[in-house]
Amino acid sequence: MTLPSPARPVGPSTAAGRPRAFRLAFLVPRTEWAYKPRIVATTFVIVTQVFLYVLLWRALYGEGSQTVVGLDASQAITYSVLATLMGTGRVVLEGASQETAQSKIRDGSVVFWFVRPLAARRYCAWRGVGEGLYATAWLCAGLAIGLATGLVSAPPTWTATAVAVLSYALGQVVFYQIGLLVDLTSFWTITSFGVNRLVAFAQLLLSGGLVPLWFFPDWFRMVGEHLPFAATIHVPVSLYTGRIAAADAGWFLAEQALWGVLLTLAGRFMWHRAARRLLVLGG
Amino acid sequence: MSTKTSAAPTPAVPVGRLRLATVILRAGLRSQLANRADFAMAVANGVTYQITVVLFATVIFSRFPALDGWELGEILLVSSIRMVGHGLYMLFFGNLGLIPHLLREGRFDAFRTRPAPTLLQVFTYEAPVNALGDLVVAAVSLSVCLSLLDIEWSVGAVLFLILAMVCATVIELGLNLHIAALVLRFRGSESLFFWLDNTAGTFGNYPLSVFPTILQTVFTFGVPIAFAGYYPAAWLTGHTDTVPFSQALVYAFPLVALAVTALGLAAWRRGLAWYSRNG
Numbered sequence: 001m002t003l004p005s006p007a008r009p010v011g012p013s014t015a016a017g018r019p020r021a022f023r024l025a026f027l028v029p030r031t032e033w034a035y036k037p038r039i040v041a042t043t044f045v046i047v048t049q050v051f052l053y054v055l056l057w058r059a060l061y062g063e064g065s066q067t068v069v070g071l072d073a074s075q076a077i078t079y080s081v082l083a084t085l086m087g088t089g090r091v092v093l094e095g096a097s098q099e100t101a102q103s104k105i106r107d108g109s110v111v112f113w114f115v116r117p118l119a120a121r122r123y124c125a126w127r128g129v130g131e132g133l134y135a136t137a138w139l140c141a142g143l144a145i146g147l148a149t150g151l152v153s154a155p156p157t158w159t160a161t162a163v164a165v166l167s168y169a170l171g172q173v174v175f176y177q178i179g180l181l182v183d184l185t186s187f188w189t190i191t192s193f194g195v196n197r198l199v200a201f202a203q204l205l206l207s208g209g210l211v212p213l214w215f216f217p218d219w220f221r222m223v224g225e226h227l228p229f230a231a232t233i234h235v236p237v238s239l240y241t242g243r244i245a246a247a248d249a250g251w252f253l254a255e256q257a258l259w260g261v262l263l264t265l266a267g268r269f270m271w272h273r274a275a276r277r278l279l280v281l282g283g
Numbered sequence: 284m285s286t287k288t289s290a291a292p293t294p295a296v297p298v299g300r301l302r303l304a305t306v307i308l309r310a311g312l313r314s315q316l317a318n319r320a321d322f323a324m325a326v327a328n329g330v331t332y333q334i335t336v337v338l339f340a341t342v343i344f345s346r347f348p349a350l351d352g353w354e355l356g357e358i359l360l361v362s363s364i365r366m367v368g369h370g371l372y373m374l375f376f377g378n379l380g381l382i383p384h385l386l387r388e389g390r391f392d393a394f395r396t397r398p399a400p401t402l403l404q405v406f407t408y409e410a411p412v413n414a415l416g417d418l419v420v421a422a423v424s425l426s427v428c429l430s431l432l433d434i435e436w437s438v439g440a441v442l443f444l445i446l447a448m449v450c451a452t453v454i455e456l457g458l459n460l461h462i463a464a465l466v467l468r469f470r471g472s473e474s475l476f477f478w479l480d481n482t483a484g485t486f487g488n489y490p491l492s493v494f495p496t497i498l499q500t501v502f503t504f505g506v507p508i509a510f511a512g513y514y515p516a517a518w519l520t521g522h523t524d525t526v527p528f529s530q531a532l533v534y535a536f537p538l539v540a541l542a543v544t545a546l547g548l549a550a551w552r553r554g555l556a557w558y559s560r561n562g
Contacts, residue, residue, distance in 0.1 A: 038471030045478045052486055052498070059493045060347040068346050189320070198324065201331040210335055211342050 021118055025130035032134065046142065049088050053080045054151055069214045074153045075241045079212045081152050082237045085142040086135070086171075087209030101274075102186040102196070114275060121271045128176040136172070156242040163249040164240035170256040174231045177263035178203070184267070187274035208234035214243065228263060231256040303399060304407045312410035322412055329373070329416020333366060336484045337424060353490045356431030357520040362488035363428045364444070365512035366421035368451020369483075372459075373414035375452070378405050379459045382466055383473035401555060432520070440519060446537065447515035453540035454511045455483070460547030464554030483508045490517070492525050499527045507543060510536040 032038055054077055061073035071079065104110035113120035146152030155161045182199045189195065204210050206229035213221045213234045224230055235252045238244040244252060316322055340362055344355055382405065385391040394404040434440065462475045487508040491499050502509040510532075517526050518533040526532055 035471035037469035038474070041469075041472040041474045041478075045474050048478070049481070052482065055495055055498055056486065059495065060343065195324065197328040198331060201328070201335060205335055205338065211339055215342050215346050 021122060021126050024123060024126035025133065027127050028130040029134045029137075042138070046085065046088055046138065049084050050081050050142065050146075050151070053077075053084055071212065071214055071241075071243060075243055076212060077151065078146075078153045078241050079208070079214075079237050079243070081146055082139075082143070082240060083207075083209050083212070083233050085139045086233050086237070087204070087207065100186075101183045105186050120275065121268070124180065125176075128180070132172040132176060136168075153241070155240050157246060159246040160239060160242055163246050163253065164236050167236040167239050167249070167253055167256060170253065170260055171232045171236050173260040174228050174256060174263060177260065177267050178228060178232070180267050181263065181270060184270040184274050187270075187277060203229050203232070206230060207232050208237065212237075214238075226255065228259040231259050300399070300403060304403060307404075307407040308410055311407065312412075314410075325412040326416045329370075329413035329418075330420050331416075332413075333369075333417055333420035333424075336362065336366065336488070337420065339485060340488045352525070353520070353522065354431075356428055356433075357516065357522070358489065359424060359428035360432060360520060361490070361512040361516040363421065363425040364447050364451055364516055365483065365487050365508075366417070366424055367448040368455060368511055370414055370418035370421040371448070371452040372455040373417050374411050376406055376456045376459070377411045377414055378408050379456075379463050380476045381405070381408060382463050383476075386466070386470070395559065402551065434519060443515065444519060447512075447519075450515075450536045450540040451511035454507060454536075454543050457540065457543030457545075457547035458506065458508075460544070460551045464547075464550035467551075467554035467558040479506075482506070483511070487512050489513075490522070490525070491527055496527075503528060503532065507539050510539040 032042075057073065057077045057080055061068070061076065066072070068076070101110060101113075104113065113123060116123065143152060147154060155164060178199065182196055185195050206213075206224045206227055208230065213224050213230060216224065225234065235244070235256060239246065239249055239252070340358065344358060382391065385394070385405070385408065390408075391401075394401045397404065458479055459476065462472075462479060465472050465475060486494075486498075486502070491502060491509050491513050494502070499509075502513075514526065514533045515536055517523055523530050523533050
């Protein structure tokens, strides 16, 4: 007589021996795909914003080939288009999956973050990777169309391209960490709408997402350039347009990396504290 | 025996809509005051958002001084009319922007079951605290602008200015009703609220004549944000002759406000009907 073999646990976790956390990176694109009107609306918002900014800068620069604060018309337009693609894309995508600590705390389901076999910090990080890649796909599509239609100028040199790409990647890390820190404050405040919007304001103003930082008074730009917000948009875009020479890129990249590390450490610390004071509403 | 008493519930005392609105609003304000820090933040948010608008305009103006013959004070009048209009919109109707949130949390469905107009319940859902911030900045901007301007303020001109601000509010309401209707119909299209706010805040502050014809057409006949600032300001500052299309447009804003809102309400009703069938 043969003994029945013990039932084997089924589920994705057994397939490769361990959970494949990287698949969480597809969470955001798939959620977006599930709501197709969102994609239509995002396309509409991004395309019209880009178009409007191009027309605005052309109108302001006029016909002449003047340079304002070291930016000529084509640099200003390129800066503005890229900043819009990077900033608006990101803002519109924000909360796409509603998987923020804020919304999870409000409905109490945040508890699932802490009972899964995957640490909440890693779960969010993988999701963040997906968010970044998805936003990058939008940027690449916009950039390709912009280059093809002549709205956006190509970077001056290959070196500039390389440093701009590197700087963009560092910027995405900083972007994620800033968002995470804001989101984690809701473990203490429950509703972090206020903090959220204040940081969104700082982000818009100090990242160059609204007006190129170059147009601000010098003292404002000098301060702004050394804050983490500039690392997200201003630095990569300035490198791309050649307004910051590739030869001077070293310091800027180092500063971006430094912000990335500092914010990551702050994030780790916050996660640690947040997990300890988790309060589940209604449960 | 005594079955009569339990069978008939006392009929609800009919309450006027305005009374209902004030009661709900008072309760909303109290619930917001429960968290003082968040309350202060909300007011600050209105301020900071408007500051970005003003900053954008002033930074642009300081770097590109010649904006088609309009001086700083005159351009500030365009944005001041729009900002006062926006502040009033946020105060009375700003909750429209919360509809995506209400839908997600299922509260919108509860509104549909109550014996009060859905739109009224949306408008009174939350006390519009950050409108206070918006209005503060709008008032400051308006007073700065009036001190810069050299206008003879006749009674007619003052009334014209007040009417322009009210119409700016109504135009914003009409446009947002269209978007709210779309949001009811197409889940996930809520970024259009952000789009309208951003577009009006960034491009509604300049004399229309600096833009190419296509934008003049869009902002006049498509998404008529030019009537919520530019056209009335052109009359007040004596720039009527530089207005595109027709000089009569400087007086058209009350009509535009009525038309946009009427169309917006119609769209809202259609959206709501669709939602009731399928939501």
